[in-house]
Amino acid sequence: MFSLLKLRFGRAAVTAACLLGAGMVILAAAGAAWAMRVSPMVSELTTTGVGSAARIEVGNIGSAALPFETRITRMDVDADGNIVETDADEDFLVFPPQGVVPRGGRQVVRVQWVGSPDIDTSHAYYLWVRQLPVATDPDAIPEDGGAVSVQVLYTMKALIVVAPPGAEPKVEIVSIKPTMVAPPAPEIDPALTGDEAPPPPPEEPGVEVVVGNSGKRYALMSGATWILDGTDISGQPFTREYKSEEISQLVGVGYLAPAGGRRTFKLPTGVALDPAKPVTLRFGR
Numbered sequence: 001m002f003s004l005l006k007l008r009f010g011r012a013a014v015t016a017a018c019l020l021g022a023g024m025v026i027l028a029a030a031g032a033a034w035a036m037r038v039s040p041m042v043s044e045l046t047t048t049g050v051g052s053a054a055r056i057e058v059g060n061i062g063s064a065a066l067p068f069e070t071r072i073t074r075m076d077v078d079a080d081g082n083i084v085e086t087d088a089d090e091d092f093l094v095f096p097p098q099g100v101v102p103r104g105g106r107q108v109v110r111v112q113w114v115g116s117p118d119i120d121t122s123h124a125y126y127l128w129v130r131q132l133p134v135a136t137d138p139d140a141i142p143e144d145g146g147a148v149s150v151q152v153l154y155t156m157k158a159l160i161v162v163a164p165p166g167a168e169p170k171v172e173i174v175s176i177k178p179t180m181v182a183p184p185a186p187e188i189d190p191a192l193t194g195d196e197a198p199p200p201p202p203e204e205p206g207v208e209v210v211v212g213n214s215g216k217r218y219a220l221m222s223g224a225t226w227i228l229d230g231t232d233i234s235g236q237p238f239t240r241e242y243k244s245e246e247i248s249q250l251v252g253v254g255y256l257a258p259a260g261g262r263r264t265f266k267l268p269t270g271v272a273l274d275p276a277k278p279v280t281l282r283f284g285r
Helices: 011-021 244-251
Strands: 025-031 036-039 040-045 053-058 066-077 083-087 092-095 096-100 106-113 123-132 150-163 171-181 206-212 225-231 237-242 262-270 281-283
Touching: 036 066, 036 150, 040 053, 040 106, 053 066, 053 096, 053 123, 066 092, 096 106, 096 171, 106 123, 171 262, 171 281, 225 244, 237 244, 244 262
Parallel strands: 040 150
Antiparallel strands: 025 150, 036 053, 053 106, 066 083, 066 096, 066 123, 092 106, 123 150, 171 206, 206 262, 225 237, 225 281
16 A cells, blocks of 8 residues: 655754765875864755855864865765765855865855756755875885874765755655565674675565655655554554654665655564555654
8 A cells, every 4th residue: 555745854854864974984004193074964055045055164173284175976866775976066166175174173165056046856966075185204104114104084975955945845655565674784894804795684574665756855764753554474463663763774864866766665574564465654753
């Protein structure tokens, strides 16, 4: 059984998108370790007016000056949740595009939408803030191949969403069926497993849900409580409520693109559901 709904995910739900902007750590030889913070991790812009610009702060909580550079990529998500990025610097004016943040200091980066004011649906982008390496003294590196210090360079990705005025998501359940699902695999340092991928966790009873969005605004499916109803294979009624925090752990933020975007999500149920009986899913706050 399918259910249809119209949801507006407000700023409280959007904050969950910081998971999309998780930083990537890159290791390089030589130098001191630094640390960087970027805030906010999510910005919502309009196509015109004062809301078409964001102020994003780069903070330096390390022990040395922090040089950085920025870039913009368009972010698209396919039905399986794979993110595809393409360069899109031409859609924004970023100032300053580069900078140096002193120790303990902050630098505000202004991001202004300069793309079309007449876009029909919301678009999602990443602002990359990449820490730059500093040239080191070659005499400081021992010729005999002795110990070399490690410099940790950070790249943070903040999510920026641009939406036309009045755009709303319109989310519907396209299909839902009982199936076996694999829980999220734990992240394990490859060095601890001899660079071999650990075996996947065993599958368990669950449901596969296909969700579509025919509205003009994106939706973040982790911003809602998911309530699942069905009948287990012993004939007993089954109900399970997944709070937004649990959904975030299972599917991430669940970014759902506008204008026909679709995503497939798999949720564990703990018990096998009868595929011959109706299974429904509804969303709550």
